[in-house]
Amino acid sequence: GESVGLHLPTLSVQEGDNSIINCAYSNSASDYFIWYKQESGKGPQFIIDIRSNMDKRQGQRVTVLLNKTVKHLSLQIAATQPGDSAVYFCAENGEGVDTGRRALTFGSGTRLQVQP
Amino acid sequence: DTEVTQTPKHLVMGMTNKKSLKCEQHMGHRAMYWYKQKAKKPPELMFVYSYEKLSINESVPSRFSPECPNSSLLNLHLHALQPEDSALYLCASSQESSWDEQFFGPGTRLTVL
Numbered sequence: 001g002e003s004v005g006l007h008l009p010t011l012s013v014q015e016g017d018n019s020i021i022n023c024a025y026s027n028s029a030s031d032y033f034i035w036y037k038q039e040s041g042k043g044p045q046f047i048i049d050i051r052s053n054m055d056k057r058q059g060q061r062v063t064v065l066l067n068k069t070v071k072h073l074s075l076q077i078a079a080t081q082p083g084d085s086a087v088y089f090c091a092e093n094g095e096g097v098d099t100g101r102r103a104l105t106f107g108s109g110t111r112l113q114v115q116p
Numbered sequence: 117d118t119e120v121t122q123t124p125k126h127l128v129m130g131m132t133n134k135k136s137l138k139c140e141q142h143m144g145h146r147a148m149y150w151y152k153q154k155a156k157k158p159p160e161l162m163f164v165y166s167y168e169k170l171s172i173n174e175s176v177p178s179r180f181s182p183e184c185p186n187s188s189l190l191n192l193h194l195h196a197l198q199p200e201d202s203a204l205y206l207c208a209s210s211q212e213s214s215w216d217e218q219f220f221g222p223g224t225r226l227t228v229l
Binding site: 008032034036041042043044045046049089093101102103104105106107108109 | 157164172174206208214217220221222
């Protein structure tokens with residue numbers, strides 16, 4: 001049988017469609033959130049960030065929505081292109097409950113596959 | 117220059133070897149980080165250096181030894197590693213602290229035999 005955690009959740013979309021990738025975070029003290037894109041064989045690449053005093057931020061073709069009430073973050077990619085195919089990680093930046101130190105903690109990631 | 121560079125790109129080592137990973141940035145950043153990333157998993161923080169001083173060690177085994185010789189360079193010395201240490205090791209830097217955007221290097225793919 002399969003071991004838990006060996007397979008990333010995958011979102012498959014058609015080229016030109018909009019994509020929505022969701023993320024739940026756990027630390028109520030987190031006040032800065034970032035979305036990263038990681039292509040195969042590369043390090044994570046910054047896409048967009050949002051501070052906790054905002055609930056929406058837009059970039060070029062990307063929008064991040066933050067719902068602090070339910071501790072939920074989403075990344076919307078408009079008119080998805082084959083070059084958007086990658087693993088997407090949300091990351092929360094805040095003081096750790098146990099450590100009291102500020103650090104970046106990554107979510108588990110979602111693989112986006114764009115079908116031409 | 118907005119790049120973080122890492123060498124080597126790939127490294128294969130035996131359990132008795134001593135090797136080092138190197139990271140360099142010329143953005144004037146004063147915070148530098150080492151992360152470990154296993155396949156299909158998110159990066160996990162190992163160490164943080166702030167103004168060339170170790171500020172966070174996330175309970176990493178002593179077989180990993182970080183070093184920050186100056187504000188542009190970060191090394192990770194490896195000794196007596198285990199096969200389960202095989203992973204992608206990522207370096208990142210940010211302007212001053214974890215509050216700032218982190219820029220990641222491409223990583224070193226490490227295989228321990």
